Amino acid sequence: MIPELGQFALVLALLLAIAQGVLPIVGAWRGNAALMAVARPAAAGQGVFVFASMAILIYAFLSFDFSVAYVADNSNLALPWYYRVTAVWGAHEGSMLLWVTILNVWSVALAALSRHLPQPFVARVLGVLGLIGVGFIAFILFTSNPFMRELPMPVDGGDLNPVLQDPGMTFHPPVLYMGYVGFSVAFAFSIAALLGGEMEQAWVRWARPWTNVAWAFLTLGIVAGSWWAYAELGWGGWWFWDPVENASFMPWLVGVALIHAQAVTEKRGSLPAWTVLLSLFAFSLSLLGTFLVRSGVLTSVHAFASDPRRGLYILGFLVIVIGGSLLLYAIRAPKVATGKPFAPLSRETGIMIANLLFTTAAAMVLLGTLFPLIGDALNLGRVSVGPPYFGFLFVLLMAPAVLLLPFGPYLRWGHAEGRQLTSMALRASVAAVICAIVAAFFVRGHLRAIAGVAGAVWVGAGTLAYVIKRWREMPRGRRYPAEMAGMLVAHAGVAIFLIGVMLSESLSIERDVRLAPGTSASIGGYDFRFDGVAETEGPNWRADEGTVTILRDGAPVGTMHPQKRTYSRGQVQTESAIDAGLFRDIYVALGEPMDANDVQGAWALRLYHKPFVRWIWLGGLFMMAGGFFAAAERRFRAKKAAAAVATGTEPKASLA
Amino acid sequence: MNPSRKRRLAIVISVLVAAVVAVGLIVFALQRNMSYLFTPSQVQEGQATQYPTFRLGGMVKSGSIQRTSDTLKVSFIVVDDAGAMPVEYTGILPDLFRDNQSVIATGRMDSGRFIASEVLAKHDENYMPKELKDAMAKAHENRKIEDKATQDAGK
Numbered sequence: 001m002i003p004e005l006g007q008f009a010l011v012l013a014l015l016l017a018i019a020q021g022v023l024p025i026v027g028a029w030r031g032n033a034a035l036m037a038v039a040r041p042a043a044a045g046q047g048v049f050v051f052a053s054m055a056i057l058i059y060a061f062l063s064f065d066f067s068v069a070y071v072a073d074n075s076n077l078a079l080p081w082y083y084r085v086t087a088v089w090g091a092h093e094g095s096m097l098l099w100v101t102i103l104n105v106w107s108v109a110l111a112a113l114s115r116h117l118p119q120p121f122v123a124r125v126l127g128v129l130g131l132i133g134v135g136f137i138a139f140i141l142f143t144s145n146p147f148m149r150e151l152p153m154p155v156d157g158g159d160l161n162p163v164l165q166d167p168g169m170t171f172h173p174p175v176l177y178m179g180y181v182g183f184s185v186a187f188a189f190s191i192a193a194l195l196g197g198e199m200e201q202a203w204v205r206w207a208r209p210w211t212n213v214a215w216a217f218l219t220l221g222i223v224a225g226s227w228w229a230y231a232e233l234g235w236g237g238w239w240f241w242d243p244v245e246n247a248s249f250m251p252w253l254v255g256v257a258l259i260h261a262q263a264v265t266e267k268r269g270s271l272p273a274w275t276v277l278l279s280l281f282a283f284s285l286s287l288l289g290t291f292l293v294r295s296g297v298l299t300s301v302h303a304f305a306s307d308p309r310r311g312l313y314i315l316g317f318l319v320i321v322i323g324g325s326l327l328l329y330a331i332r333a334p335k336v337a338t339g340k341p342f343a344p345l346s347r348e349t350g351i352m353i354a355n356l357l358f359t360t361a362a363a364m365v366l367l368g369t370l371f372p373l374i375g376d377a378l379n380l381g382r383v384s385v386g387p388p389y390f391g392f393l394f395v396l397l398m399a400p401a402v403l404l405l406p407f408g409p410y411l412r413w414g415h416a417e418g419r420q421l422t423s424m425a426l427r428a429s430v431a432a433v434i435c436a437i438v439a440a441f442f443v444r445g446h447l448r449a450i451a452g453v454a455g456a457v458w459v460g461a462g463t464l465a466y467v468i469k470r471w472r473e474m475p476r477g478r479r480y481p482a483e484m485a486g487m488l489v490a491h492a493g494v495a496i497f498l499i500g501v502m503l504s505e506s507l508s509i510e511r512d513v514r515l516a517p518g519t520s521a522s523i524g525g526y527d528f529r530f531d532g533v534a535e536t537e538g539p540n541w542r543a544d545e546g547t548v549t550i551l552r553d554g555a556p557v558g559t560m561h562p563q564k565r566t567y568s569r570g571q572v573q574t575e576s577a578i579d580a581g582l583f584r585d586i587y588v589a590l591g592e593p594m595d596a597n598d599v600q601g602a603w604a605l606r607l608y609h610k611p612f613v614r615w616i617w618l619g620g621l622f623m624m625a626g627g628f629f630a631a632a633e634r635r636f637r638a639k640k641a642a643a644a645v646a647t648g649t650e651p652k653a654s655l656a
Numbered sequence: 657m658n659p660s661r662k663r664r665l666a667i668v669i670s671v672l673v674a675a676v677v678a679v680g681l682i683v684f685a686l687q688r689n690m691s692y693l694f695t696p697s698q699v700q701e702g703q704a705t706q707y708p709t710f711r712l713g714g715m716v717k718s719g720s721i722q723r724t725s726d727t728l729k730v731s732f733i734v735v736d737d738a739g740a741m742p743v744e745y746t747g748i749l750p751d752l753f754r755d756n757q758s759v760i761a762t763g764r765m766d767s768g769r770f771i772a773s774e775v776l777a778k779h780d781e782n783y784m785p786k787e788l789k790d791a792m793a794k795a796h797e798n799r800k801i802e803d804k805a806t807q808d809a810g811k
Contacts, residue, residue: 344663356674360678364682367682367686368686371686371690375690380690381692381693382692382693382694383690383691383692383693384690384691384693384711385685385686385689385690385691386689386691388685388688388689389685389686389688389689392685392689393681393682393685396681512728512746512747512748513728514726514727514728571751571752572751572752573751574751589748591728591748591749592748592749594723594725594726595723595725602725604728604748605748606748
């Protein structure tokens with residue numbers, strides 16, 4: 001009975017979403033305040049029913065309701081409760097419900113925090129979000145119902161994919177979706193602005209904090225996913241250019257471009273049409289990503305089994321959203337959007353160049369990800385492009401972005417002077433060259449590592465120089481407004497990230513070795529002594545657990561316990577052991593026994609020494625923090641009256 | 657030409673140049689990194705001869721996995737419905753690698769054997785990668801047509 005309530009709640013949510021999607025937009029068009037006033041209650045109601053439905057699905061998992069096919073497929077009696085909660089989004093149906101749930105988190109937040117915005121605008125924004133909700137809830141109800149019953153009820157369920165039975169999994173999908181779905185808010189703002197024809201700057205100011213928060217969540221989600229892949233997949237890699245990673249990375253890249261373009265449009269009134277276009281792209285790529293990997297069109301470790309009906313629905317939905325929004329853009333944008341011109345040497349130009357680099361990178365990733373489909377269509381055979389394609393082009397595109405980055409804060413809006421730029425460039429490049437020369441002695445002449453240090457110091461020193469300049473020149477209290485602090489922190493994150501990537505990629509040592517108990521292997525200055533394997537057990541698995549003692553110069557520095565787990569359904573899963581450190585990770589994974597009948601004998605082991613690998617995620621966390629800081633800018637929170645005054649005193653008065 | 661037109665022309669030209677360079681680089685990168693998937697029977701028909709490295713997809717033949725006891729070298733046979741290809745790999749195989757599992761190996765041919773540098777097994781045992789499924793269906797289809805052709809020729 002209870003699962004039917006969940007489905008019923010979804011049906012009610014669908015009806016409310018239709019009301020939320022249609023009435024306020026009609027109201028805003030006709031100037032009917034009563035219809036516009038429907039937006040907030042409808043959004044709240046949709047939220048209540050979607051949350052209820054999600055809660056019921058979680059309850060079904062917690063109470064072992066195996067009469068629900070989705071629960072039976074993805075959990076069993078032995079699964080601990082926390083993994084039963086994460087199993088909710090462990091497969092297609094539940095992850096779609098999670099998507100809708102998070103969409104409603106955003107809508108409800110927007111409904112609650114938009115009191116200071118003009119009513120027609122809010123009505124349109126919530127209306128667009130309502131329409132997106134209609135698309136997704138209908139998709140769940142008609143093609144991917146998580147509440148479908150399975151009778152007779154099985155005694156015990158299947159199992160959650162062992163790869164997903166990891167603490168990282170409790171965290172990664174909801175956060176990633178917060179980012180993905182968050183771009184729907186930026187999208188809704190842009191559509192509302194296009195519909196309203198009021199392409200003044202004000203709407204960008206309202207959209208900025210939301211976009212920054214969404215982007216920060218997306219950053220955190222990608223970082224968590226990368227860390228999870230590193231810790232859980234047992235390959236020691238942190239990025240594979242897998243279709244699903246690309247799916248989250250494309251909106252991220254466009255998101256980087258978008259948050260910078262929004263700053264230009266908000267502060268200077270330049271590039272408004274481009275900003276709108278980017279927010280359409282960012283959300284379209286989020287949608288494409290969600291659907292591509294979930295529909296199983298592309299082969300990926302994340303792809304779930306496919307169903308042709310779903311594919312068709314998805315295609316239709318994508319065509320309507322992307323096609324419809326671009327059509328609206330084509331009709332409305334030229335009429336209203338005339339950007340303010342700027343000099344060739346100005347911050348606007350710098351941001352525009354960076355924007356082009358990031359969008360090109362996103363297009364490049366899109367091409368590589370969709371290439372198997374293109375190859376299929378052109379009859380090239382079953383073809384895919386490997387990681388080297390992405391690696392080569394991405395580095396090529398990002399190198400100029402890294403070179404330009406420290407100039408950003410020094411470039412003045414509108415028209416910049418060259419003098420300060422050259423003095424900064426001189427200092428930062430001297431610092432970069434000195435550090436690169438010092439680093440060269442430590443990294444045994446690895447060119448990529450040296451280039452990485454030079455690039456990171458270039459970015460870091462340039463950013464630091466600006467921090468010092470502000471400190472000297474500005475009075476206390478006005479030195480680092482939240483928006484600027486966010487920018488500086490995120491840029492520092494780029495430097496940290498560069499160190500992590502370039503050093504760990506070029507200096508990592510990876511070896512697959514055969515070790516008998518008592519023997520040892522040595523990499524990266526550490527000796528790994530294999531002390532044999534013992535059996536151990538968990539709630540729903542048993543495992544061979546190895547003991548590996550790490551020695552440095554004969555003195556033990558740690559003991560590691562990699563496992564080879566066998567879950568209750570017979571799936572085998574490697575649990576690697578990681579000794580984490582700020583400057584290096586030691587990573588040990590068990591392969592297989594050399595002789596399957598002699599588990600106590602020699603094993604194949606995979607050993608890694610990865611210098612600075614943590615810095616990759618640390619850099620990502622800095623970027624995320626930058627996004628949140630920038631969103632906290634006081635200017636964005638100004639109330640209606642204050643906002644009007646502030647706009648009037650800005651250098652470029654939008655109301656003029 | 658007045659200055660603003662001149663500037664516009666300069667912008668258009670630089671955008672065009674950038675686009676040409678970008679397209680050129682992308683085509684270059686694509687060409688070098690395209691990787692084709694073949695099944696054992698397609699390889700035996702000689703479809704893969706022109707590619708130095710390619711991906712081999714199929715099922716691990718039951719009972720064909722052989723390890724050496726003192727190195728990490730493993731050999732096994734990958735089969736589809738009509739062909740079989742011995743594969744050699746040195747290193748640790750993925751968790752789900754076992755008999756009758758669908759795998760995709762990347763590598764090159766060397767005197768009738770496939771030397772793999774990477775072996776992937778998909779993480780869900782009920783799930784066959786779509787491109788592999790298609791490739792095997794296609795190999796199957798070709799064979800049927802050929803069988804039919806030989807039958808027709810025999811008549």
